[in-house]
Amino acid sequence: xxxxxxxxxxxxxxxxxxxxxxxxxxxxxxxxxxxxxxxxxxxxxxxxxxxxxxxxxxxxxxxxxxxxxxxxxxxxxxxxxxxxxxxxxxxxxxxxxxxxxxxxxxxxxxxxxxxxxxxxxxxxxxxxxxxxxxxxx
Numbered sequence: 001x002x003x004x005x006x007x008x009x010x011x012x013x014x015x016x017x018x019x020x021x022x023x024x025x026x027x028x029x030x031x032x033x034x035x036x037x038x039x040x041x042x043x044x045x046x047x048x049x050x051x052x053x054x055x056x057x058x059x060x061x062x063x064x065x066x067x068x069x070x071x072x073x074x075x076x077x078x079x080x081x082x083x084x085x086x087x088x089x090x091x092x093x094x095x096x097x098x099x100x101x102x103x104x105x106x107x108x109x110x111x112x113x114x115x116x117x118x119x120x121x122x123x124x125x126x127x128x129x130x131x132x133x134x135x136x137x
Contacts, residue, residue: 087098099107125131 102110
């Protein structure tokens, strides 16, 4: 292979030419082409503030919902103990009044079959000293 030396060979023109005074006027032309209005820079902390505000709003909402429910939700239902105490201590309600208010299904639910033998009942009554109270009530 033949040795090749770059400096001895004739130079080939590239075909690209630079206009006259191109690099002297470059900075002024570049500044003219830039937009006059600067772009808005959004800080990382500004985006973080939005998340903090959102989290605070969710926290306030989560804490205020149970308070709102307790203040404005008044149930019209009465618990069993209150109803039982009312019926017990008001003598104007009789057993027949209660039976008239109940329907057949409620009465069937209250029916309890103990299947006690007569001997068991006799033993319990003979051992208990409050026999008179059972008979009177």
